[in-house]
Amino acid sequence: MTVLFSKKCEYALQSLLFLAEFQDEGILSADHIANHLDIPKEFVSKILRSLTKSGLVVSQRGKTGGFQLAHAPERISLMDVIADIDGTAVFEDCLFCHPSCNPDAPCPVHETWSLMQNQLSHLMKNTHLDNFIPGQSLHQFQQDVNA
Amino acid sequence: MTVLFSKKCEYALQSLLFLAEFQDEGILSADHIANHLDIPKEFVSKILRSLTKSGLVVSQRGKTGGFQLAHAPERISLMDVIADIDGTAVFEDCLFCHPSCNPDAPCPVHETWSLMQNQLSHLMKNTHLDNFIPGQSLHQFQQDVNA
DNA sequence: GTTATTTCGGACTTATTTATCCTGTTTTAA
DNA sequence: TTAAAACAGGATAAATAAGTCCGAAATAAC
Numbered sequence: 334m335t336v337l338f339s340k341k342c343e344y345a346l347q348s349l350l351f352l353a354e355f356q357d358e359g360i361l362s363a364d365h366i367a368n369h370l371d372i373p374k375e376f377v378s379k380i381l382r383s384l385t386k387s388g389l390v391v392s393q394r395g396k397t398g399g400f401q402l403a404h405a406p407e408r409i410s411l412m413d414v415i416a417d418i419d420g421t422a423v424f425e426d427c428l429f430c431h432p433s434c435n436p437d438a439p440c441p442v443h444e445t446w447s448l449m450q451n452q453l454s455h456l457m458k459n460t461h462l463d464n465f466i467p468g469q470s471l472h473q474f475q476q477d478v479n480a
Numbered sequence: 481m482t483v484l485f486s487k488k489c490e491y492a493l494q495s496l497l498f499l500a501e502f503q504d505e506g507i508l509s510a511d512h513i514a515n516h517l518d519i520p521k522e523f524v525s526k527i528l529r530s531l532t533k534s535g536l537v538v539s540q541r542g543k544t545g546g547f548q549l550a551h552a553p554e555r556i557s558l559m560d561v562i563a564d565i566d567g568t569a570v571f572e573d574c575l576f577c578h579p580s581c582n583p584d585a586p587c588p589v590h591e592t593w594s595l596m597q598n599q600l601s602h603l604m605k606n607t608h609l610d611n612f613i614p615g616q617s618l619h620q621f622q623q624d625v626n627a
Numbered sequence: 628g629t630t631a632t633t634t635c636g637g638a639c640t641t642a643t644t645t646a647t648c649c650t651g652t653t654t655t656a657a
Numbered sequence: 658t659t660a661a662a663a664c665a666g667g668a669t670a671a672a673t674a675a676g677t678c679c680g681a682a683a684t685a686a687c
Contacts, residue, residue: 337484337570340675362633376676382635395684396632423484449603456596487645509663523646529665542654543662 342418344372345380349414352390353406353462362399380418387417406462415457424454489565491519492527496561499537500553500609509546527565534564553609562604571601 338346347370352361363381367374381400385392389409390400402409415421427443485493494517499508510528514521528547532539536556537547549556562568574590 364633373676375678378634379636379676385634392634393684394632394634394682396630397685398633398683400634449600452599453596511663520646522648525664526646526666532664539664540654541652541664543660544655545653545663547664 337423338415339419341376341380342415344370344377345384345414345418346411347372348377348381349384349389349402349409349462350465352400352402353409354466356402356406360393360397360399360401365399384414384417389413389417402462406466409462410458411460411462412454412457421454424450424457484570485562486566488523488527489562491517491524492531492561492565493558494519495524495528496531496536496549496556496609497612499547499549500556501613503549503553507540507544507546507548512546531561531564536560536564549609553613556609557605558607558609559601559604568601571597571604 348366351366351370355361363378364374366372366381367377370377381390381392384390385400389403391403392398392400427439427446495513498513498517502508510525511521513519513528514524517524528537529539531537532547536550538550539545539547574586574593
């Protein structure tokens with residue numbers, strides 16, 4: 334039932350994509366974001382606070398407070414978010430091998446799986462928040478996937 | 481911290497790969513498998529029992545009992561195992577979209593992500609247990625990944 | 628200054644996954 | 658016939674992930 338990323342990471346991605354899309358509106362509260370994404374408010378709040386700590390967003394306290402991207406959407410990659418929340422094991426570890434498998438004594442699919450991992454990793458690194466804003470071009474994506 | 485598949489699925493794959501590799505030795509006990517894979521014995525036992533129910537392996541009770549593949553290794557794909565244990569959501573659901581995203585109103589990476597999912601799905605469907613037995617060719621893999 | 632609203636941070640609860648235990652049944656071999 | 662070894666399966670326990678709560682500090686508007 335696992336779906337590549339943790340719930341936390343999924344919510345983080347969705348929240349940042351939301352912040353990117355409505356960047357013009359300035360600071361947005363956790364409550365506002367949670368309502369629009371249909372995600373538990375307190376959970377979003379907690380996740381955004383941790384993203385604040387790691388520097389991906391900036392926060393403002395007090396009435397009319399909330400969160401905002403720390404950098405331009407085109408400078409925040411999906412990998413930045415994923416690495417911060419879930420880590421990079423999914424892009425590095427060989428899943429199908431017996432425990433003894435390693436680069437020196439690889440299992441038969443080691444190379445192939447590595448290839449898939451590299452493609453995934455490449456896609457995440459080269460996909461930025463701005464690619465999700467309606468109207469953006471898909472050129473970069475198509476190139477990456479077919480590379 | 482999620483790594484594509486659940487622990488259960490990972491152990492299932494490793495156990496079946498082990499059964500495929502040592503198919504000549506006939507019935508192997510959960511204890512034997514667990515020892516070689518360094519996985520909790522009772523957990524392996526439980527997983528193999530559920531695989532017995534779904535027909536991927538056959539079991540024999542009593543002293544000298546154990547498990548064996550229900551079909552030839554070349555007829556069991558990784559997808560068979562994954563679909564049985566974890567389901568296929570990871571190959572179908574769009575993770576990056578706002579909840580409102582769907583094929584009719586796709587988010588900007590919908591197509592690209594679908595492509596990645598199809599590649600992954602294709603790889604899992606076209607990779608069979610026999611591909612992991614030492615000495616097997618990698619041709620089929622390389623074709624799939626680069627297709 | 629007071630009040631309302633929001634982030635901050637930690638403690639807490641709940642749900643799910645992972646792992647273990649125990650009792651029963653089956654089968655083999657001595 | 659009996660003992661040992663193994664699967665069957667439900668109950669339980671431990672660990673992790675997901676989600677909630679609350680008091681405190683900050684800030685804007687009145």
